[in-house]
Amino acid sequence: MLYMVISGLIVGALLGFVMQRGRFCLTGGFRDMYIAKNNRMFYALLIAIAVQSIGVFALIQFGVFEYTAGSLPLWATIAGSYIFGIGIVLAGGCATGTWYRAGEGLVGSWIALFTYMLSAAMMRTGPLGSFTSSVRSHTVGTDSIADTFGVNVWFFVALLTLIVGIILYRESKKPRRKVVQPKPKKTGLAHQLFERRWHPYFTAVLIGIIAMIAWPVSAATGRVFGLGITTPSANVLQYLVTNDSSFINWGVFLVLGIFAGSFIAAKASNEFRVRVPDAQTCVRSAAGGLLMGFGASIGGGCSIGNGLVMTAMMTWSGWIALLFMILGTWTASYFIFIRPAKLRTAVQGKAATA
Template sequence: MTGLFLGFLLGFIMQRGRFCMAGGLRDLYLFRDGRMTLAILIIITLQSIGLFAFVALGWAKLPGGDFRWLATLVGGVTFGIGMGLAGSCSTGAYYRAAEGLAGSMIAVIGFVVASWVIRQPGGKQLFAPINTPALPDASLMQTFGMSPWPAVVLLTVLTGVLVWRHLKRKSFPVPQPKPRKQGIAHWLFEARWHPFVSAVLIGVIALLAWPSSLESGRVGGLGISGPSAQLFSLITEGKTGFFGWAGYLLIGILAGALVAAWGSQELRLRSPGLPTMVKSLFGGGLMGIGSGLAGGCMLGNTLVNTAWFSWQGWLFIPCILLGSWLVSYFTIILPNQSIKAKEA
């Protein structure tokens, strides 16, 4: 049940911290706002330091396998396009669905169904030409036959310098409404959370997921792509494979986000309109296909696989950036340029 507990904490923190990885990456190239990107880097760094220490102590194991580079590349771009259409990554869609956002509920449905389809024999056969090309070494350490610690130190220094430079900048106070709650209730359900605070908390949860899931026989950290497919099998076929560590993690994410939304009075049904709902469904489906090809979603690849320096995790990041940028270019940047040109 540790998966349920960690999932609850993760869902609560992501909802209260408004921790949207998709929005953060979009803000990086649209508004030159790198706060959320730095927050992601903080999570990766904290997890990397602790993970390799855990491996040395025998408390965690690293995944094996090869590097399916073409599937990661195609899957990453596909996931990024879906993320741009849905307005959030798959994990963000789950916590937003728990707070009542109808568009995110539809995106989750698309993600769950597509995650299941791509794992079926027909889906595997269809994408076999993409899944087949592979390199034998899955990580930086395997390729160069080196200790992970020089890379960990370099990553830590880089993250520290970037965070320090960001915090040095002059900040402008954001007007806050008068508090209605006091003490811990104010901090938990009302106060504005800095992305870096949320990142540290998520980093600790991501680290604890490794030894926690290993106790159940699962090698890996946080991830929701696989259990999402198993959820569809549970609903349609009655298969109970969903009720493992990762399945309970998914249940916990929904429960934690629900409690956070209820406590902060953000729990209400909201519909964005039919066109957005259709985009969300299509986007969720593309994220399901993309994560199935790439071996993980934003949570599993961007936050977790990067921490043990897997080539898959680090290739996934520029690919989702490209996919997300393409959607932003054709739906935001290009229309705005056309409007400005007409007004000139």
């Protein structure tokens, strides 16, 4: 038990610290792909996936632990991930982003986090648990991409690594944007950790390493999986309500560690501030959290569990979920940001010609 507590908190704190300092926000990254035509954060995600994939399959190769992909709940993955993508735009952050932004003092993230935990708990073991099980029981074959094609999984790991290498090469050829760094108040390591802006690709490498480390550390407690947010988040609320210790596992301490690590990073970098949003943002955050919990439960994971971990495991569910999360994010971005802007422009244009 002590190992579970300490190791979960340490891995979570490292992840929360790195994500906060690196501003690793997949919601903003997916949204920027559509609105700003900026793929930088998506490329960073691919880097993290590749780093984790190489590390995890090397560990499996050496017999550190075993993993089986299982079957593919195709339609549940598509529907749940699309709904989750809509939810993260309303909530202002994905599952992990909500945890680490709550550690920065954002009250809106606290609201989204609570409704996310509530919705996920209802969908897992609450009154909608049987609905979730029923929807996810409809499968269409193996979830392993390698098994589908009858080839060694290292072929797809190498292919992803090659694609990431090409992206990095192309990115290195682009003119560098001059980033104005604020005048440093700290020196040495403190400046590097808490003041200097982290490059998203450097952040991605660190996240990939942490995601890889999570596998053997978690497996040592009997939980054979890597980073995961939705089920542990639901378990936190379920334990607080029922006092049932069966809900406590390594993942619970992981998400608590994310909050702690983000808080430490935000305080040390003077970025922690309690910020209370307006009523509209509060309602939107609450609705987003509910959709996140619902979608992640149906889809089998969030932007970390599916988008980072299951993609690295070369599963169909991971890559399909990532695609439909992005599509859901783009849909919500259109109706929340682009369409209202177009309507305002049209109204202003009519007023100008009147």
